[in-house]
Amino acid sequence: MNKQQMDRIHTGKGFIAALDQSGGSTPKALEQYGIKGDRFSNEDEMFGLVHEMRTRIITSPAFDSAYILGAILFENTMDRKIGERYTADYLWENKGIVPFLKVDQGLAPLDNGVQLLKPIPDLNGLLKRANDRHIFGTKMRSVIKEANPGGIRSVVEQQFEIGRQILSMGLVPIIEPEVDIHSADKSKSEQLLKNELFEQLSALDKDAKVMLKLSIPTEDDFYRDLIDEPHVLRVVALSGGYEQREANERLARNHGLIASFSRALSEGLTAQQSEEAFNGMLSRSIRSIYEASLT
Known part of the structure; x- marks a missing residue:
């Protein structure tokens, strides 16, 4: 594991850029970018277009390590080149920006108020390729979607089971149990989630380090104790799903929490x-997200 990258992620000022739209979300990302579905006729063409979009973002002078600590990539993007x-x-x-990789294969159907991860075929093979491609974390x-204790427990247990497999391959897992911002009982879900996260963190090996990617909480600074947890x-x-202005305003009220925004x-x-x-639009977005991540 790269110590320089580890130190940068742990103590650096900035945020993580999420550039990891995958097969299911790529058409919508392209449409928002102004490229309609009639511009491509198969997956290869679609992924070629989205790689051009990501390349334009990454190579922009606005995409600068002064503001951005890391970037999350999709598998197809990891296997492509820039120059x-x-x-x-x-x-x-x-760029001096730490690379991460999205490893999940999407969501299972809703059950017990949650959507678990679909099975990840040959995860060890993917993690080996990630190491070969100099990826830092996943x-x-x-x-x-609902404050279902059993469902939330199953989400966190699955995330940490896979997280341990990722740790064994020398990579840092980002554990991401998203709470739907439209959930009617979002704050209750967040309390249940935090309890389960602490239970799983306490069971990790002493030197194990993970990252957490969470929805901006209903109660400001609700995750402050997780931020201070030694394994995190x-x-x-x-x-x-919040628009940028609202996401930034909510984020800025949560001290120690930094962004990992996509849309x-x-x-x-x-x-x-x-x-x-x-470049001007991207620069304004990056600087505003950076400022919201400094609190």
């Missing part, structure tokens, strides 16, 4: 923009 370098190498060697997303390298927040990061960016307009 002569694989994407993760370009991020670290050219990310996997489950969703909590960093707690980052997803935007969860809120790329908000307003389109393929049709000039380079000047694109």
Whole structure:
């Protein structure tokens, strides 16, 4: 494991950029970027277009390590190059930004108020490739829609079971049990979730380090004690469907919590923009998310 990257993620100022839209969410991401479905006829063309979008973001002068600590990639993006370098190498060697990889294969159907992770075929093989591609850590997303104690327990147990497998391969897992921001009992779900997270963290080996990616809590500073937990390298927040302005306002009220935004990061960016307009919009977004992550 790269100690320089570990130190940067643990103590650096900035946020994590989420550039990990996968097969299911890519068409919507492209549509928001101004590329309609009639521009591609198969997955290869679709992933080529989204890689062009991500390359434009990553190579922009606005995408700067002064504001961004790390970036989460999709598997297809990890296997592609920016210029002569694989994407993760370009991020670290050219930009000083730590590369992460989304490893989940999407969500299982709703059961007990939650959506678990689908099975991840040959996860060890994927983790070996991630090491070969110089990836620092991984990310996997489950969703909590109701304050169901058994469902929430199953989400956290599954996340940490897979997290231990990731740790055994020398990578840092980002545990992401998202609480749906539209949930009618969101605050109750957050309390149940926090209790389960503490139970699983207490069972980790002494030197094990994980990251947590959580919805911005209903109660400000609700996750402060998780941020201070010795096994937790960093707690980052997803935007969860909030528009950028609201996500930033909510985030800024939570001390020690930093952003890991996707939709809120790329908000307003389109393929049709000039380079000047694109870079200007991206710069304003990055700086506003950075400022909200400093509190």
